[in-house]
Amino acid sequence: AVADAILQLDDIEVIYEQVIFAIKHISLQVSPRSIVALLGANGAGKSTILKAISGLVPAQRGEIVQGKIYYQGVDVTQATPGDLVSRGLVQVLEGRHCFGHLTVEENLLTGAFVRRPSARVLAQELETVYSFFPRLKLLRKNHAGYTSGGEQQMVAIGRALMADPKLILLDEPSMGLAPQVVEEIFDIVHQLQQTQGLSFLLAEQNATVALRYADYAYVIESGHVTQQGDAQTIADSAALSDSYLGAS
Numbered sequence: 001a002v003a004d005a006i007l008q009l010d011d012i013e014v015i016y017e018q019v020i021f022a023i024k025h026i027s028l029q030v031s032p033r034s035i036v037a038l039l040g041a042n043g044a045g046k047s048t049i050l051k052a053i054s055g056l057v058p059a060q061r062g063e064i065v066q067g068k069i070y071y072q073g074v075d076v077t078q079a080t081p082g083d084l085v086s087r088g089l090v091q092v093l094e095g096r097h098c099f100g101h102l103t104v105e106e107n108l109l110t111g112a113f114v115r116r117p118s119a120r121v122l123a124q125e126l127e128t129v130y131s132f133f134p135r136l137k138l139l140r141k142n143h144a145g146y147t148s149g150g151e152q153q154m155v156a157i158g159r160a161l162m163a164d165p166k167l168i169l170l171d172e173p174s175m176g177l178a179p180q181v182v183e184e185i186f187d188i189v190h191q192l193q194q195t196q197g198l199s200f201l202l203a204e205q206n207a208t209v210a211l212r213y214a215d216y217a218y219v220i221e222s223g224h225v226t227q228q229g230d231a232q233t234i235a236d237s238a239a240l241s242d243s244y245l246g247a248s
């Protein structure tokens with residue numbers, strides 16, 4: 001494993017139902033305190049990459065048939081989601097997945113369950129999350145199911161923060177959100193990187209926005225990496241090929 005990468009994938013291959021190759025020969029890296037984007041069209045394999053990392057592939061009746069995943073230099077290829085969360089690697093699933101019948105604050109508190117901090121620490125951590133998402137503080141007693149899509153995305157990221165993460169995997173954070181709300185979400189991701197030193201690996205069909213905030217990007221097509229480079233470099237080449245990047 002490369003010494004200074006927080007996350008490294010070496011030649012990962014995932015198949016579903018013993019037949020469908022979802023991703024092939026995927027190698028990538030995330031440096032500490034960086035934002036890395038996985039770009040590509042619907043079905044390219046971005047979600048499968050994230051789920052392979054976070055240990056969710058077996059739950060979807062798939063398996064990693066080749067390759068290694070290293071997190072903080074440790075081989076976590078076969079680690080369970082719970083084990084990874086307790087080590088600080090947390091995924092925010094596509095579609096946000098809030099508990100609609102719980103309040104915003106109750107949703108946030110579920111994020112801390114693996115660590116069981118004291119009530120005092122928990123209260124401090126909630127305040128930290130609220131400092132990044134002031135809107136969630138105002139909504140804290142509301143049922144999450146009655147908040148807007150953007151607010152639910154904030155809840156989902158806030159809940160991940162309550163696990164005291166070092167690396168957050170974000171699947172399609174912009175999905176279904178108005179452009180202004182997308183900016184707001186990415187802006188907070190950027191702040192979390194800058195002020196808390198967090199790393200992000202995010203899957204996005206909206207390449208235009210993702211490349212404005214990312215440090216580095218990988219373009220995924222049919223389960224393969226077809227391009228990689230500094231976000232600026234990819235953005236310059238993407239201008240020529242918006243259609244296959246699926247920019248919206």
Ligand code: ATP
Nearest residue numbers: 016020022040041042043044045046047048049060
């Ligand atoms: P999306 O943005 O829709 O999530 P994606 O780029 O993340 O797209 P994946 O969801 O990773 O793509 O899908 C990659 C390939 O694997 C697709 O061909 C998909 O049909 C297949 N696939 C994904 N999940 C499963 C599953 N549980 N069982 C069988 N095939 C699957």
